[in-house]
Structure formats: structure tokens, C-alpha cells
Amino acid sequence: MLRHVRLVLVAVLLAASAGCTGDKPAEDPFAAFVAGWQRADLTGVELRTPAGQPLAADAAKQLLAGTEGDLAARRPALTRSGAATVRKDDASTRLGVDWTLPDGRHWAYETTVDARRIDGRWAVYLGPAVVHPDLPDGRRLTLRSTPANRGVVLAADGTPIVSEIPVVYVGVEPRLVRDVNALVQRLDLVFRSVRVDVDTSALPGRLAAAKPDAFVDLVTLRQTDYAEIERDLAATDGIATRAGTLSLPLTRTFGRALLGTSGPATKELIDAGGGVLKAGDITGLTGLQRRYDTALRGTPRVEIVAADPQGAKAADKVLYTASAVDGARVRTTIEVKTQQAAEAALAATTKRSALVAVRVADGAVLAVANGPDAAGYNLAFQAELPSPPLGVDGAAAGFGALWKLGADMYTGKATAAGVVGSPLVYAGAAAAASRGQWRQPVLLTEPSPGPPAADGPPVTGTLTVPTMSVGVRGGVAYCVYVEGAGQDVTGPIAEAFLKTLSA
Incomplete structure (x- = not known):
């Protein structure tokens, strides 16, 4: 009897096993x-x-x-x-x-x-x-972001040389304009009085195409510059203003081409940003502010809400919140006093010009100045200036060397006919001749642009650059360049710079 039960059980299990091998897997509904x-x-x-x-x-x-x-x-x-x-x-x-x-x-x-x-x-x-x-x-996912506090750019001693500055956005409200031609002429005079270049030639067309109550943007002024012409603008038909802040250098001219500017994101930057930027966001536009915009901008506070279809924000349901992360610091080797001395010296010429100062001991870039009202193009780092042989080996002195500065630059080249380089490279060569070996100039210490280049071979001889003023005094190597001019012009500029430094 027991054997019979076992046989029946085995038969059942075998039948079940045979049935499983023929089953299809269950359908996945999802x-x-x-x-x-x-x-x-x-x-x-x-x-x-x-x-x-x-x-x-x-x-x-x-x-x-x-x-x-x-x-x-x-x-x-x-x-x-x-x-x-x-x-x-x-x-x-x-x-x-x-x-x-x-x-x-x-x-x-x-x-x-x-x-x-x-x-x-x-x-x-x-x-x-x-x-x-x-x-x-009836609700939709709506993403709302609030910008983080923008980071600062620091001088070597920790002084902020780019930080949040009060500004005034100056614009025109079309419905308040009585005579557009008279408005253009008056604005030209008012802006020139504070040496602000504003192109008003397209203003009549922009006003004609705008809605009557639109804010047609003209220029963004520092609060200090706006205060000088506030009364004139207030007495001008059609002018409207809005207050705000922007991340800007110490003054309107301080290291402008190097440090750059910030402002509302352009359509081109928004399109290229992959959704990171939207209309109205403040972003770096030029110079170091553009290059390091991601770090300086930080991470915004973000909310995702189930938005009320009637537009009542009080009825929105918050589904997700992420806190803001403030922007990082960008620390440079720039010395405020040296930078101011360089800019004051270049103010003597109206031509395109540049002055770069490098500390001989460690290659730190102390000043990067460009001629009056220089904006986006950093002549001091990017100009390609030829010179006949220098009296030292150009390649050994750094012309054509590969290194990273953390800013756009031209490192030059050395040929049988001489050298080509930017004022930065010439100042670096002067430092190399003084210490007897090329060492790459350094501009950024935070964040690091990468490991430094290896020091060069020995540099011997006397450095001579007939087309500009290049030299070393008091442990500072310098290069002064003025477009279309020689040492009769660059020499006095160099002397004025050095005299201010030693004062």
C-alpha cells in the first residue's frame, strides 16, 4: 500500500513538471x-x-x-x-x-x-x-528656480575685485516719448557726459516695434555712474529705470577686459545652455566671468510644483524642493594697487594699448591692463606682436611654450626671424631673463587651471625689445605696448607705472 502511494505521488509530480515546461511566461501588462x-x-x-x-x-x-x-x-x-x-x-x-x-x-x-x-x-x-x-x-509640473548668490572674484590678498554691485537699468517707455529724434539727441549728450558709449541709432525702430508700455532697454549703469546723470535722465521724456544688482569689477575700467562682465543671458547663451539658463537669468558675458560662469553662478534653489491652473500661487502644491548652493570663489594673483597703477599709466594714451606686470620670484601676474575703455578683447593676453631677435633664445624665454593660465591667451612662437607673442609673453620673458630660467606666469590659484608647465632651460644674454618697453625693476617684470607707437611713447608710460608702484 505504501509503495502504491509513493508511485502515485511520483506520477503526479512528473505530470506537474511536464506541464510547467510547456507553459508560456505570464504576459507583462506594463x-x-x-x-x-x-x-x-x-x-x-x-x-x-x-x-x-x-x-x-x-x-x-x-x-x-x-x-x-x-x-x-x-x-x-x-x-x-x-x-x-x-x-x-x-x-x-x-x-x-x-x-x-x-x-x-x-x-x-x-x-x-x-x-x-x-x-x-x-x-x-x-x-x-x-x-x-x-x-x-488639471495640474502640470512647473519648475521654478531662484538664483544662488553669485560667487566673487578675488585679488591675491582676498579683496573682492568682482562682486555684487548696485546697478540701474535705463530704458525707454514708448508711450511716454513725444519726439523720438529729440530723445536720441539728448541721450547721446547725456551718456557722453559720463563717458558711456550707447548706440542709440536703432532706438526709433525699436520703439516703433515695441508695445506702448514696454521697457525698451538702453544701458545698464552702476549706481554711482547713474547718480551723476540722474537729474538729466529724470527730465527726459520717456525714460524709465529699474534697480538691480550685477556682478561687476571694482570700477568700470578695473581689469575690464580680463575680469569681464555679467548681465542678462542672451538668446545665444540660453540656446547653448541646454536648459540651464532662461530669459532673465544673470550670467557671465565676457572674460573670466564667462569662462568660470558655471562655478560663479552656483546652483539655484529649485521647486517643482503642481501649478494651480488659475494661476493662484497660494494654491500651488510643492512636490520637490532643492536648496541653493552659492557660487564659488575665483582667486587671482592680481594686486589691486598694481592693477590701478597700470590703468592710471595707460590713461595717458587713447590708442589701443596694454600693460602686463609679472612678479619675477614666482611668475604671479600682478596687473593686466588694457587701454582706456577696453572691453571684450584682452589685448594684454591675446595680441600677436612680432619682434626681431631679443638678444636671448626666444624659445628658452617662453615664446611658444605650452602652458595653462585659466584665461584666453596667445603664447607666441619663436622663429629664425625673431619672435611673436602677447604682452603677457614678453613680460614672462623679461622675468625669465632676470631669474635665468623661464617659469610659466600664474593668474589663477583657485580653481587651479591645471598642473604648471615644467621650468625651461637656462636663459642667458640681455633681453632687448625695440618695439615696446619691456624690462624688470624692483622684482617686477613688465611689458608696455601701444599700437603704432615706439619706446618714445611706451617708455614714459612704463616710468609712470613704476613710479606709482615705488611710491
């Missing part, structure tokens, strides 16, 4: 939906609204785009949290949803997706609560 949601195309997926009505693929695409709102163009990464739960004709699954935000941070959460088998086919239910479980019908 695989196609997950793949379709990630690419925002649910074509071929059987869908229903939360109320159970059929939902066409085109309508589903519109629903996704409208519900995902500001995140719709980014697409989420979706991961299944275990196997689907299936009970007869009903199924559900948990999905991990991970959005990459414009600043690189991630917003991750879980949501539930339900499905039902109808007439033998699985249909997935899609509504706002699938996109996010706390998203009510």
Missing part, C-alpha cells in the same frame, strides 16, 4: 507602456483614462506633455520596482521615476500604474496621478 512613456510615444499601447474611457495615442501624448509641463522635453528614466501584481483581470506595478533637472540634480520618486484586462487585452490607465501620485487632475 512593458510597452514603460518604454512608451520614456520616449513620450505610446503608439500601440492600449490605454484608458482614469474613468475607464478609451485613450488614443495622440491624446495620451498631449496628456503627458501637458501634465509633465516644464519637464516634458527632458524625459524620465523609469525602473520597475519588482514584478507586477496580477489578480485575475487586474494588475498594478510600481515604477521608479527619475528626472534629471537642468542643473544636473535628480528628482526621484515612485508612482503606481494600474491595468485591466478587457476583452482579453490589457489596458493601462493613464492620468496625472501616474506622472506623479500627488498631482491632481
Whole structure:
């Protein structure tokens, strides 16, 4: 009897085993939906609204785009949290949803997706609560960001040489203008009185194309510059102003071409920013402020809200918040006193000009000055200035060497006919001749632009540059260049600079 029972049990187990090998794997109701949601195309997926009505693929695409709102163009990464739960004709699954935000941070959460088998086919239910479980019908994901405190650029001693400065945005309100031609003539006179160059030639056309109550931007002035012409502007028909702050150098001319400027992001920068910048954001426009904009800008405070369709912010539901991270510091080797002395010396000429000063002992760049009103082009670092043989080996003195400064520059070349270099390279060569060996100039200490270049071979001989004033005094190597001029012009500028330094 016992043997008979065992035989029956073995037969049952074998039959069960044979039946399992022939079964097909259970159908996954959600695989196609997950793949379709990630690419925002649910074509071929059987869908229903939360109320159970059929939902066409085109309508589903519109629903996704409208519900995902500001995140719709980014697409989420979706991961299944275990196997689907299936009970007869009903199924559900948990999905991990991970959005990459414009600043690189991630917003991750879980949501539930339900499905039902109808007439033998699985249909997935899609509504706002699938996109996010706390998203009510009629709401959309809205991303709001508040800029972080912008970082500062520091001099060698820690003095801020680029920081937040009060400014005034000066513009024109078209409906308040009585005589546009008279307005243009008056503005030209007013702005010239404070040596601010504003091109008003296109103003009549811009006013004609603008809405009557628009703010047609003219110029952004430091509060100190605006104060000088405030009364004149207040007495001018059509002028409107707005107060704000911008990250700017110590003065309007202080290291302007090197340090650069900041301002509202241009369309070109917004388009190239991959969603990081939007209209109205402040960003670096030129110089070091542009080059190190990401670090200086920091990370904004971000909120993702289920926005009220009526526009009532008090009724918005906050789904995610990330705190701001203030911008970093950019520390330079610039000395404020030396920079001011260089700019004061160059003020004697109206021609394009440059003055670079480098400390012989360690190669620190102490001053980078360009002629009066120099803006975007840093002649001191980027000019390609030829010279006949220097009296020393040009290659050994650094012409054509490969090194990183942390700013746009031209490192030059040495040929049989002489050398070509920027004022920076000539000042570096003077330092090399003084110490007997080339060492790369240094501008940035934080963040580091990279490991320094190896020191060069010995430099012997007497450095002679007939086309400009290049030399060393008091442990400071310098180069003074004035376009179209010789040492009869550059010499007095160099002397004025050195005299101020020694005072």
C-alpha cells in the first residue's frame, strides 16, 4: 500500500513538471507602456483614462506633455520596482521615476500604474496621478528656480575685485516719448557726459516695434555712474529705470577686459545652455566671468510644483524642493594697487594699448591692463606682436611654450626671424631673463587651471625689445605696448607705472 502511494505521488509530480515546461511566461501588462512613456510615444499601447474611457495615442501624448509641463522635453528614466501584481483581470506595478533637472540634480520618486484586462487585452490607465501620485487632475509640473548668490572674484590678498554691485537699468517707455529724434539727441549728450558709449541709432525702430508700455532697454549703469546723470535722465521724456544688482569689477575700467562682465543671458547663451539658463537669468558675458560662469553662478534653489491652473500661487502644491548652493570663489594673483597703477599709466594714451606686470620670484601676474575703455578683447593676453631677435633664445624665454593660465591667451612662437607673442609673453620673458630660467606666469590659484608647465632651460644674454618697453625693476617684470607707437611713447608710460608702484 505504501509503495502504491509513493508511485502515485511520483506520477503526479512528473505530470506537474511536464506541464510547467510547456507553459508560456505570464504576459507583462506594463512593458510597452514603460518604454512608451520614456520616449513620450505610446503608439500601440492600449490605454484608458482614469474613468475607464478609451485613450488614443495622440491624446495620451498631449496628456503627458501637458501634465509633465516644464519637464516634458527632458524625459524620465523609469525602473520597475519588482514584478507586477496580477489578480485575475487586474494588475498594478510600481515604477521608479527619475528626472534629471537642468542643473544636473535628480528628482526621484515612485508612482503606481494600474491595468485591466478587457476583452482579453490589457489596458493601462493613464492620468496625472501616474506622472506623479500627488498631482491632481488639471495640474502640470512647473519648475521654478531662484538664483544662488553669485560667487566673487578675488585679488591675491582676498579683496573682492568682482562682486555684487548696485546697478540701474535705463530704458525707454514708448508711450511716454513725444519726439523720438529729440530723445536720441539728448541721450547721446547725456551718456557722453559720463563717458558711456550707447548706440542709440536703432532706438526709433525699436520703439516703433515695441508695445506702448514696454521697457525698451538702453544701458545698464552702476549706481554711482547713474547718480551723476540722474537729474538729466529724470527730465527726459520717456525714460524709465529699474534697480538691480550685477556682478561687476571694482570700477568700470578695473581689469575690464580680463575680469569681464555679467548681465542678462542672451538668446545665444540660453540656446547653448541646454536648459540651464532662461530669459532673465544673470550670467557671465565676457572674460573670466564667462569662462568660470558655471562655478560663479552656483546652483539655484529649485521647486517643482503642481501649478494651480488659475494661476493662484497660494494654491500651488510643492512636490520637490532643492536648496541653493552659492557660487564659488575665483582667486587671482592680481594686486589691486598694481592693477590701478597700470590703468592710471595707460590713461595717458587713447590708442589701443596694454600693460602686463609679472612678479619675477614666482611668475604671479600682478596687473593686466588694457587701454582706456577696453572691453571684450584682452589685448594684454591675446595680441600677436612680432619682434626681431631679443638678444636671448626666444624659445628658452617662453615664446611658444605650452602652458595653462585659466584665461584666453596667445603664447607666441619663436622663429629664425625673431619672435611673436602677447604682452603677457614678453613680460614672462623679461622675468625669465632676470631669474635665468623661464617659469610659466600664474593668474589663477583657485580653481587651479591645471598642473604648471615644467621650468625651461637656462636663459642667458640681455633681453632687448625695440618695439615696446619691456624690462624688470624692483622684482617686477613688465611689458608696455601701444599700437603704432615706439619706446618714445611706451617708455614714459612704463616710468609712470613704476613710479606709482615705488611710491
